[in-house]
Amino acid sequence: MAYQLTINGQTHEVDVEGDMPLLWVVRDHLNFTGTKFGCGVAQCGACTMQVDGVATRTCVLTVANAVGRNITTIEGLQSPQARAVQAAWVELQVPQCGYCQSGQVMSATALLEQNSAPTDAEIEAAMAGNICRCGTYSRIKAGIHMAAAQLKNTGGAA
Amino acid sequence: MNIQRLLGLAPESTNISRRSFLKVAAGGTAGLVLGVNFGGVAAHAQAATDAMEFNAFVSISPDNTVKVLIKHLEMGQGVYTGLATCVAEELDADWSQVVCEHAPANTEKYANLLMGQQGTGGSTAMANSFMQMRQAGAAAKAMLVAAAAVQWSVPASEITVRDGVVSHGSRSATFGELAVAAAQQPAPDVNALTLKTPAEFRLIGRDDTLRKDTGKHNGTAIYTQDIKLPGMLTAVVAHSPRFGGKVRSFDATQTLARKGVTNVFQIDTGVVVLANDYWSAIKGRELLKIEWDDSAAETRSTSTILEQYRGLVDTQGAVAASQGNAGATLSQASNVEELVFEFPYLAHAQMEPMNCVAKVDGNAAEMWYGCQSATGDQAAIAQLLGIAPANVKINTLFAGGGFGRRANPASDYVLESVRIAQQVPGTPVKLVWSREDDMQGGYYRPAYAHKLTAALDSNGKPSAIQIRVAGQSIMAGTSMAAMMMVDGIDITSVEGLSDLSYEIPERQVELHSPTNGVPVQWWRSVGHTHTAFSKEVFIDALARKAGADPVQYRLDLLQNNPRETAVLKLAAEKAEWGTKVLPAGWGRGVAVHTSFGSTVAEIVDVSVTGNTFKVERVVAVIDCGIAVNPNVVRAQVESAIAYGLSAALADEVTLTDGNVDQTNFHTYRVLRMDAMPEVETHIIASTNPPSGVGEPGTPPIAPAVANALAAITGQTLTRLPLKLV
Numbered sequence: 001m002a003y004q005l006t007i008n009g010q011t012h013e014v015d016v017e018g019d020m021p022l023l024w025v026v027r028d029h030l031n032f033t034g035t036k037f038g039c040g041v042a043q044c045g046a047c048t049m050q051v052d053g054v055a056t057r058t059c060v061l062t063v064a065n066a067v068g069r070n071i072t073t074i075e076g077l078q079s080p081q082a083r084a085v086q087a088a089w090v091e092l093q094v095p096q097c098g099y100c101q102s103g104q105v106m107s108a109t110a111l112l113e114q115n116s117a118p119t120d121a122e123i124e125a126a127m128a129g130n131i132c133r134c135g136t137y138s139r140i141k142a143g144i145h146m147a148a149a150q151l152k153n154t155g156g157a158a
Numbered sequence: 159m160n161i162q163r164l165l166g167l168a169p170e171s172t173n174i175s176r177r178s179f180l181k182v183a184a185g186g187t188a189g190l191v192l193g194v195n196f197g198g199v200a201a202h203a204q205a206a207t208d209a210m211e212f213n214a215f216v217s218i219s220p221d222n223t224v225k226v227l228i229k230h231l232e233m234g235q236g237v238y239t240g241l242a243t244c245v246a247e248e249l250d251a252d253w254s255q256v257v258c259e260h261a262p263a264n265t266e267k268y269a270n271l272l273m274g275q276q277g278t279g280g281s282t283a284m285a286n287s288f289m290q291m292r293q294a295g296a297a298a299k300a301m302l303v304a305a306a307a308v309q310w311s312v313p314a315s316e317i318t319v320r321d322g323v324v325s326h327g328s329r330s331a332t333f334g335e336l337a338v339a340a341a342q343q344p345a346p347d348v349n350a351l352t353l354k355t356p357a358e359f360r361l362i363g364r365d366d367t368l369r370k371d372t373g374k375h376n377g378t379a380i381y382t383q384d385i386k387l388p389g390m391l392t393a394v395v396a397h398s399p400r401f402g403g404k405v406r407s408f409d410a411t412q413t414l415a416r417k418g419v420t421n422v423f424q425i426d427t428g429v430v431v432l433a434n435d436y437w438s439a440i441k442g443r444e445l446l447k448i449e450w451d452d453s454a455a456e457t458r459s460t461s462t463i464l465e466q467y468r469g470l471v472d473t474q475g476a477v478a479a480s481q482g483n484a485g486a487t488l489s490q491a492s493n494v495e496e497l498v499f500e501f502p503y504l505a506h507a508q509m510e511p512m513n514c515v516a517k518v519d520g521n522a523a524e525m526w527y528g529c530q531s532a533t534g535d536q537a538a539i540a541q542l543l544g545i546a547p548a549n550v551k552i553n554t555l556f557a558g559g560g561f562g563r564r565a566n567p568a569s570d571y572v573l574e575s576v577r578i579a580q581q582v583p584g585t586p587v588k589l590v591w592s593r594e595d596d597m598q599g600g601y602y603r604p605a606y607a608h609k610l611t612a613a614l615d616s617n618g619k620p621s622a623i624q625i626r627v628a629g630q631s632i633m634a635g636t637s638m639a640a641m642m643m644v645d646g647i648d649i650t651s652v653e654g655l656s657d658l659s660y661e662i663p664e665r666q667v668e669l670h671s672p673t674n675g676v677p678v679q680w681w682r683s684v685g686h687t688h689t690a691f692s693k694e695v696f697i698d699a700l701a702r703k704a705g706a707d708p709v710q711y712r713l714d715l716l717q718n719n720p721r722e723t724a725v726l727k728l729a730a731e732k733a734e735w736g737t738k739v740l741p742a743g744w745g746r747g748v749a750v751h752t753s754f755g756s757t758v759a760e761i762v763d764v765s766v767t768g769n770t771f772k773v774e775r776v777v778a779v780i781d782c783g784i785a786v787n788p789n790v791v792r793a794q795v796e797s798a799i800a801y802g803l804s805a806a807l808a809d810e811v812t813l814t815d816g817n818v819d820q821t822n823f824h825t826y827r828v829l830r831m832d833a834m835p836e837v838e839t840h841i842i843a844s845t846n847p848p849s850g851v852g853e854p855g856t857p858p859i860a861p862a863v864a865n866a867l868a869a870i871t872g873q874t875l876t877r878l879p880l881k882l883v
Contacts, residue, residue, distance in 0.1 A: 017417055020437045028392070028435035033384035034377020037436070038509050039593040043823035046509060074377035084820020089375035090368065093789055096797055097234030098374025099381060099509040099558025103656070124832040131823060133509050133559050134234045137834035140795075 003063050007032070008076025014063065022058040022066045023047040025072060034074035034102050038131070045130030048103035049073050057129065064111035074102040080156055081112040084147035092143050096134035104130050108144050116156075117148050162199040162875040176706040210341035212301055214267040215294035216245060217339070222322070222334030224251045227261040228277040228604035229268035229287070231530045232564040234559035234797070235852040237283045237792035238370040241291045243786050247361045248295035248353060251261050251333065252322035258370045260554035262655065263532035273859060275533035277679075279565050281754035281850025288848050289353075296351040297342075302333060305340035330547045356784065357847050364786050371556060381558050382513045382527045386588040390515070391420060394590060396429040396446055400455035400816040401600055402675040404450060405429055412445035422446070427570075432475070432582065436590055456675025457816035460605060463674060464500055466606035470628035472483045475668035478627075478647045481654035482664030484613075487622035491613030495700055499610070499692040500877040501629075503811035504603035504681055505820070509829055510558020511596040512840035514575035517586040522549045523576060524586075526669065528557025530564040541745075552773045561801065566601060567636040597826055598818040602811055603681035604630040606651075608692040612662070618704025619714070622664035623690075625655050630678045631671040646671070650680070654689030654857070659722055659752060660697060660715040667860030676813070682801055683853040686753040691864070691878065698865040699874050708748050709735055710864065721757050725779045725842060726750045729759035733777040734838055744774070745870025750860035754850025760799070762835075763861040766870050768883040773803060773835040773863055781842035791851050792839040798855025799837055806860035808879050 002015045002043055007026065014029050024048070026032045035058065038046030042057035049058045050072040058066075077086070085108045088094075095101045104127070111126040118126065123144050132140070159861075209217035209225055217225040221227065226242045240256040246256050250431050262266045268276045271286040299319055306324045307314040317326045324331050361367060368871055373379035398404065398830070410422035418438025423430050429446055433439035481532035488494065515526035540547040557564055559595060566572070575589035591599065606629030612620040631648035633639050642648060647669055656667045681687060709730045716723045720845075729748070729835050743766050750759040763775040778795050785791045808827040812819045820826040864875045873882060 008831060016435075017437070017441075019441070020435075021673060024435060025436040027384075028437070031386060032388075033380070036381075036510070037383060037510070037590075038606075039823050040440075041593070041822050041824065043592075044509070063668065077376075083185065086375045092370055094728045095234075095369075095374035096793060097373075097509065097557060097559040098371065098379050101374050102377040102380060105375060127831045131509065131828055131830060132830065133561070133804075135804075135829065135834065136793075137800065137829075137831040140200070141831065141834075 001069055005063070005066055005071060006069070007071045008073060016063055018062060018064040020063050022061045022063055022071070025063045026058070032073050032075050036099055036102055038100065043131070044100070045103040045107060046100050048106040048130065050106060050110055052112065053110070055107045059086075064129060074106060077105070077109060079109065080151060081147065082109040084150045085109050085112065085143065088142065088146040088150065092137040092139050092146060094136050094142040094143050096136055100130060100132045104132065104140055108140065108147070111144065112147060112151065116151060118144065164472070167775045182624060188808055190371070190676045210337045210781045211293055212298040212341055213345060215291065215300040216249070217336040218298065218333050219266065220334045220337050222332050224249065224256045224257055224333060226256060226258050228258050229261045229270070229276060230283040230559055231528055231529070231554060231560065231564070232260070232371050233528060233560035234587065235283070235794060236369060236371070236787060237278070239367065239790055240284050240632050240786050241287050242366060242370050244288055244291035244639045245295035245359050247359060248292040249299045250319040251295075253361060253367050255322050255333070256370065263529070263536045263550070265533045268532070272813070277533060277565060278530040279530065279562070279842045281756070281853045284848040285755060285850060291352060292353050294532035296353055297346050300346045300351065301343040302336050304343040306331060309339065312427065324857040343641060343687045355625055362784065362786050363788065366562055367787060367788070375746055379556055381510055381556050382515060383558070385515045385526045385555070387515070388596040389519070390586040390588055391432045391434065392436045392439050392588050392590055393430055393432050393575070394436070394592065395425070395595070396431070396442050396443050396448055397576065397595060397599065398450050398455065400450070400452055400457060401677060404451045406451040407449045409447040413442040413477050413852055416442040416445060418442070421582065423581055425574070427574050427577075430578050432578070432587065438834060440592065458674065459816075460503065460812045463785050464605060464607060465607065466672060467628040468498065468500070470670040470672065471607050473613065473624040474668040475626055475628070477666065478649075478652045478669045479665065479667040480623065482688070483666040484622040484624045484666040487664050488611055488613050491622070493614040494611060495614060495703055495878050496611040497692070497696055497699060497874065499608040499695070500690070501606040502808050502878060503605045503676065504687075504805055505597050505826060506563035506681055506809050507826060508559030508561055508563055511593050512563070512571040512591040512599070513571050515586060515588045516575040516579035517584070518543060518576060519584045521545045522551070523579070524551045524553070526553045526555060527572070528559070528560065528564055529554040531566075531569070534564045535569045535572045538573055542576055543580070552707060561682040562684070563601060566679060567638060570601065592696035593823070597820055597822060600677035601679035602676065603687055604632065604678040606688050608688065610692055610696045612696070612700060614700065614703070618700065618706060620660075622698060623662045625665070625667045626670070627652055627655065627668070628670035628672065630673060630676070632678055632680055632684070632780040634671060634673070643771070650685040652689065654751065654753060655693060657731055658693065659719050660712070661718060662715070681743045682798065683753055683856040686751060686853070686857040687802075687805070690749065690751040690753070691861045694751065694858065694861030695864050695874065695876065698747070698861070698868060702868065707736065712748070712750060719782055722750050722752060725757045725759045726881055727763050728840060728842065729777055729779040731839070732779065733761040736760060741765070743870070745866040746867055747862045747865025747867070749862035749865060751854070751857040752859055753854045756780060756849045756851065756854040758795070758854045758858050760858040762859070762863045763868045764863060764866040764870065766867065766882070771867060771882060772833065775836045775838070776859070776862070778855060779840045779842065780851070780854065781844060782851050782854070783844050783846035786848055788841055791841055792849045795855040796837045798853060799859045800829055801833060802856035802859035803833070803835070803863070805879060806863050806880055807833060810879055831880040
């Protein structure tokens with residue numbers, strides 16, 4: 001059946017089964033491939049998008065439940081927090097294989113949008129759902145701190 | 159024919175034994191790579207905007223882009239950056255003008271010089287490429303200089319090149335401006351090229367060069383999972399729940415009625431569901447009714463398998479290494495220490511589940527995937543299809559992690575995708591394994607039991623040691639067996655023990671290689687994943703028994719091993735071993751191990767609360783020869799520690815009646831951010847040729863953690879994953 005979705009500020013219409021997770025609608029039908037498939041059961045965070053501003057595991061969010069929500073994928077990230085996170089990721093050379101990093105960036109951005117100066121413990125709590133098998137965790141944490149510091153120095157503009 | 163790709167072992171045809179590989183990696187010789195022919199490629203550009211090919215590795219475009227073809231798989235280990243650094247160094251390119259691309263499958267041009275075939279593994283990418291990539295850069299530079307000399311009518315010897323600019327007096331030109339003319343110059347004799355001395359390096363050893371595997375922070379990097387071709391179908395396969403099970407019969411009626419499903423058919427590995435997208439394929443698979451034939455399947459539990467292994471290490475095995483008469487000395491010794499160790503099966507659990515895109519059309523095949531074994535996969539595909547290897551085109555993409563899994567000796571997932579594509583000629587097929595398929599799909603690090611027994615002299619030093627290892631051979635039954643097994647001994651089962659670095663006068667290493675139905679494969683650092691653990695936990699137990707300091711006890715046994723001595727001493731110094739006051743409830747442990755030509759020592763601080771613990775901090779020291787990109791080296795040490803720590807803390811695959819118990823990340827519990835310690839990495843300054851970096855950081859972490867726990871709790875933990883009682 002047909003569903004209307006608002007993704008990165010644009011309206012998209014798709015004709016899929018209602019049980020299809022948003023992840024697969026976005027990847028297989030709308031061809032935004034920045035968001036990754038890692039586990040399918042909301043355990044690894046590779047599929048993280050922002051849904052109404054909240055970091056959400058889209059491998060378990062059905063298309064039917066995504067209608068009427070404001071969805072942001074890695075391709076649509078624009079906030080100052082997002083730009084600061086991505087700049088820090090490059091500066092600190094965070095990614096290795098990189099497959100989990102779209103999800104890491106989405107979760108880190110959502111964290112900084114809610115909390116401009118997270119502690120280590122707050123970072124660990126916010127990032128607990130994002131697995132990185134290359135073990136880039138220390139650099140991710142440092143990257144979030146760097147982005148927070150950069151945003152503070154520039155008064156919130158990246 | 160497949161490659162002995164991961165182990166730093168070369169085929170007999172190139173006559174490089176493991177011993178000489180280690181010498182190459184550790185001591186270095188340029189002899190292996192000198193004489194490599196770059197093909198003497200004469201470039202013939204169709205238009206002035208085309209990239210001009212200088213040799214098999216270097217192209218330069220009139221727009222001033224230097225493209226480096228990377229013969230190894232970029233799976234996060236930083237090989238794009240490392241190999242491009244070597245080219246750019248000798249080319250004197252500006253780092254910002256350099257881009258990378260995976261090389262095609264072409265064994266003649268792109269063989270791993272330590273393997274004799276094109277493939278990535280054994281932490282050999284830099285070790286085998288260091289000279290070759292530098293020569294490729296130097297050769298291209300010589301052609302640029304020769305072209306400038308002609309254009310400017312000046313002697314080539316008076317021309318200088320720096321940061322991508324060719325100069326003579328007041329005249330200068332960019333690489334791009336010279337590209338067309340330079341590419342017409344004859345390729346120089348690589349043996350006549352003068353390479354820089356380490357003192358002349360401007361890029362090698364620099365810490366601020368950004369990685370070349372870009373687009374990973376914004377979702378634009380492309381992986382196999384992201385490939386979409388016109389008309390492409392997505393395939394999932396219902397595999398037997400038990401290893402070795404076969405399809406007896408199946409009913410696809412409901413599956414075929416699911417929207418999006420296009421085909422259902424059987425192949426040798428299971429029942430295939432083809433659909434227009436992944437979700438339709440997965441939902442269609444759930445509707446299959448399959449009856450499995452388990453008559454040839456593995457139906458035992460891991461508890462039974464490990465019980466068998468524990469029994470085996472009580473009996474004599476095949477002798478893998480021997481010096482003196484350890485058995486006799488042990489039987490007469492009055493002071494003996496003995497520990498039995500157990501290791502579980504481990505899944506690689508790389509973030510991108512296995513996948514592969516294949517298109518079969520007539521007598522040609524085209525592939526898109528994170529190809530780790532180009533020669534082996536290409537040959538296997540060609541053999542399956544009955545076509546020439548040259549007709550198998552492989553487009554290599556970034557891999558979302560590998561840790562050994564993507565270099566499968568049977569090309570398992572690759573051939574599965576080709577078998578599916580064969581059924582729909584001309585249609586590209588993307589085979590996708592779900593996380594559950596991946597976790598339960600086998601090719602695990604084998605389970606093992608070890609028994610270590612030592613006789614101790616009056617000073618508490620070991621005078622004799624007997625080591626028994628029991629576990630499946632990774633190499634047996636593969637096409638590498640002939641090269642990797644000596645007198646029935648799979649040397650990867652005992653590596654790190656058979657060449658024990660500690661000086662113990664009498665020693666015997668014995669191996670049992672039982673077989674069963676669980677498919678096994680190398681896993682980041684291969685045999686060292688278990689041998690370093692038993693060796694380093696055992697030596698620590700001996701030190702405690704002798705009342706000795708664990709670092710000093712090791713140093714006393716390493717007097718003829720200057721490399722491990724230096725690494726261990728620097729680690730102790732940086733961690734303030736013996737002087738730093740730890741918080742209450744904290745313990746500290748050490749381990750040192752040499753693998754893939756590099757030596758790593760790690761000193762670990764743990765905090766213990768009741769029977770739980772946290773690894774707080776790791777100080778690591780690595781000697782990997784010249785650190786081409788120190789930041790990449792540090793990243794790999796951090797990564798290797800995280801990967802090994804995950805196994806030390808929680809990773810474990812178990813079977814109950816032949817069924818894998820773990821399905822996904824909620825039951826196979828890998829390391830998350832809260833458990834990641836602070837890691838401080840130090841690199842030994844060296845002018846030796848580069849040796850391995852991707853794997854050597856993994857072996858020491860688990861024993862260092864166990865030793866730290868022993869120091870604070872008194873519990874000697876001999877089973878992984880580690881659990882305090």
